Amino acid sequence: MVGATPNRLSALYCHLAEEGEEGQERTRLTSLVGPTSLARSEEAGEDNAFTDCLAVGSDLGLFVVDGDIIRLMSPPMGDKGDAFRAELAARLVDHVASATTPEGAVAGAIAWMLCQDPRAPLKWTGSASVMLRKQQFRPEVTADFGMTNDSRFQQAVYWARALGFVTRTNLGEELVIPDPTCAIEHRLDKLLPHGTEKLLSSFLAELADCCPVFEGGSVRTQVEDLLRPELRRESGNVSASTTLALHRLKQRGVIDLRRLDDGRVLFVEGLLDDGRVSHIRRG
Template sequence: MSIITTIPAVPSRLFSIYAALSDSADGELRDQLEAWSTPPSLATRGSGDEDEAESSLFISALQEARRLGIVDERDGRLRIVESAREGKKRKDREADFRADLCKVLFDPVRAGQAEHGAFMLALSWFLSKNPLEPLNFSEAPQEMLRKELGENRDKTELTNQSRYQNFLYWARYLGFATFVGFDTVRRVFPDPTRAIAGVLPKIFGEAPLLEIESFLSALSEIFPVFEGGTARGVLDGMRTEPFDNSDRLSIATSLALQRLADRREIGLEAVADARGRILDFGVGTKRISRIRRGGAE
């Protein structure tokens, strides 16, 4: 089970549990938290199939919160684990929540222990897709995965429409996807702009300028789903056809870096005698060798 396969484990449900327990040093009774999670319209109806369904939603979401290591239970009381409290000022609970999730989901060892390793494989595959040819939110990608990954396709856990859509919700929530449209015409674009922007301070540290290789190395250490990352490497090794592992970055990564440059959050520079990487925009390319924090000088 994982946040892909446990369909009720959508971001809003897990965050509601996290937020409800954030300020409670002694935790909350399980029954009380479950009652809070039940809409009043259901709570006033008495027992029945709908109440049982709502309870099941809570139980499934709680199960994943515990598997992810952000919630534990002692003596019938649910609490945020101590490691998730450390260093938190609680000014932005949702930012804390995302950070705690990323500590598990993007750590190969912890993700494997929590049975969430497939998420990085699925995200690596997703980020390798061309955002100029968006995916259909309502159309499961099994045939596409079969052609690209062969017998390894099920290792992504994207085995049906419900799992695929649950994965997409999480990809968007964590800053790796953009949705456009609604219902049957909704399209999904691999877009890691927000994810990269959120870790720029960690990537640069005190350095105002990084060589492109240093930048990508730091990025893939934080998120192994990018080029050079361990999860991306595992995914590429599963492909039915050899993958072009040249100096050209994926279109999704390239467009994300260019968007950040357009916003002057970073500056993209080319130096003739330095090693460079090629940004691929689908309709053109651009060579860069250094990235500056805060825009070009």
């Protein structure tokens, strides 16, 4: 549903959060997601912004429609933006077990993006869906994760960016960089509280358990298994996208990485001179 973008859903969610349990009349909500020209008909292919957002929000369990009244399923207690992102993450990636179901398409798309090297960004138009097909080695089980053309790929990028898994930049052309820095940082309070240290291998395993699009997770493993052997991550190596995130978090002073003699070592390219890292710490 092309009209349902994260920004539009967020606008609806935050407004309904302010309305509380009483909700809001449907007619008063339509202007929140864009001008009326974006909802001009219900023919296939039209950008029916409000109806698309309402349908997707209902499917995700965010909204409850009671006649002409729309309300949130679970009004947030704290920051509305943080609550919206957490709700999206839980439904679109964290609680998804398989990339091969319709419900797992966004998670599968994100996992595939994270398999790519940030040093070779994805182009906004013209190549991502073709690249996806070419990277897979078994035609009988080829998966597209809903990214069948540029528009569908861009739609997946909107969700991936809203959830903190990619960034967009323009260096003469629009590019998408696999960069899960924000996604990892959002999960640090749960996985690595302030003042704690653990094996990097343990941290990444726990990260994959709570967010299966990361290496070692069920969704990521399904996607990696579809790739040609030469494109798969080597055992003991942290993926290029996760490596970028660890670099950035370390540079900002959010985490520290070191190598100790008593821990399993992983290869994180560009860190600690030779890339051999055993522990991660949060100050």
